[in-house]
Amino acid sequence: MEENDKRWRIGELAEQSGLTVRTLHHFEEVGVLTASERSDAGHRLFTESDVRRLYAVLALRDLGLPLREIAKQLAEPDRDLSSTLERHRERVQEQLDFFRRLDDKLRRVSLAFERPTDVSTEDLLEVIGLMNMHEKYYTDEQLEQLAKRREEFGDEAIRKAEQDWVELIAAVDKERANGTDPKDPKVQELALRWRELIEAFTGGDPGIRASLQKMYEQEGTEKASRGTLKPEVMEYMNRAMS
Amino acid sequence: MEENDKRWRIGELAEQSGLTVRTLHHFEEVGVLTASERSDAGHRLFTESDVRRLYAVLALRDLGLPLREIAKQLAEPDRDLSSTLERHRERVQEQLDFFRRLDDKLRRVSLAFERPTDVSTEDLLEVIGLMNMHEKYYTDEQLEQLAKRREEFGDEAIRKAEQDWVELIAAVDKERANGTDPKDPKVQELALRWRELIEAFTGGDPGIRASLQKMYEQEGTEKASRGTLKPEVMEYMNRAMS
């Protein structure tokens, strides 16, 4: 038990442990580590057992335990640490999950725009609104599938598909305005293309089809299509396809 | 442009948006959303455009952007949002990475103990100290490999291996104390078992072998073995195996 009279000043201990002096002050404030002694001038003097305790604190802090929890734990070493850690791990996994989803969302947002073009706030809000709506109707797996298919298609093909939609909708709306019978061969032709475009989007997956349909029912045609499709046109198409 | 005179009181808006009144107060404090009007009594009156702005704020908050960043963005919609989002995503990925590692660490800690036994703080600190030392010498992949092999072996086999080590070390120490020549067949026999146990631990991986050896060199035999192996015994074994 020699060397037991070794003492550390706060600056020394800070340097040795890689902490700041302020952090050691803070540790004292929250009660995880107090210097056992003081010099005549009121300076903190840490003993060897203080130093050991410091490394215990750092180990537990390293696991992400809050300092006050660590203080409790070190105050009564009999308390059950394993259950504390288990609860802690659950919290950590929730956090992990949260950041996974967030990262995923950010990835999808950035995918929605072509490379380095700068994005207007409005466009972004549009995309986010759309995403939020989608998240209400599609399952995580379905969103994953849709994202994959989009990647396979590539930006070019997607822009073309969007253009196709715009043209098809316009064509349908024209027949409707002309009062053409929905059962007329010309309209039936358009209905066929309509089905094809939907198939291309859903990839033939019946679950995705169902989610899509539910979204249109619940949110209304206008909102679900982000304004590209008027309810009357949808109505007309439904009659053509029935 | 009818209905443009519709106004929301703060409580109404809170309920409709699922926020608390305090949160809306806070939004005003940080400048992301201020009611455009006040009633004679000083009550906040939110206009339709305020409400639209609120949903824009929520969309951006949902991406994890800090409120002050959102305030800036909405103040000058021309500023480049995509680069802001890119920087943000980098931060998010760092967080994600941090929580992945933390979760991993907690998993390894809990694996180090058998089921629901309650863990003493001392034991835990021991394990964490060991883990921290390991992390200095093994790469992430190596730790992964080691963890996998431990799982394959199962708790039972590991306890047995630990027991084997204790006995082998004791046997070696006995010969050493007796002054037996390291080249003596009896000692050579022990050296063979020694190699076998190390092989079982490393799984024959030369990288892991090297890391293990480096750890013993840098940290010293006593510390690296967590006190189970005295330097003299190691020294003696080295001579036997050379």
Place this chain on the structure above:
DNA sequence: TTGCTCCTCACGTCACGTGAGGTGGC
């Protein structure tokens, strides 16, 4: 005497939650 270290306040960070104490009736 001059630096360097140490001391004790005390405010700031981030996004609100939670009262306290008081007034008004979008």
Place this chain on the structure above:
DNA sequence: TTGCTCCTCACGTCACGTGAGGTGGC
């Protein structure tokens, strides 16, 4: 008049960072 809503402070949360202003020399 009685509730309910709204208002404005203002402190608390978590782990420190960053001065400010002053003293001591483990």
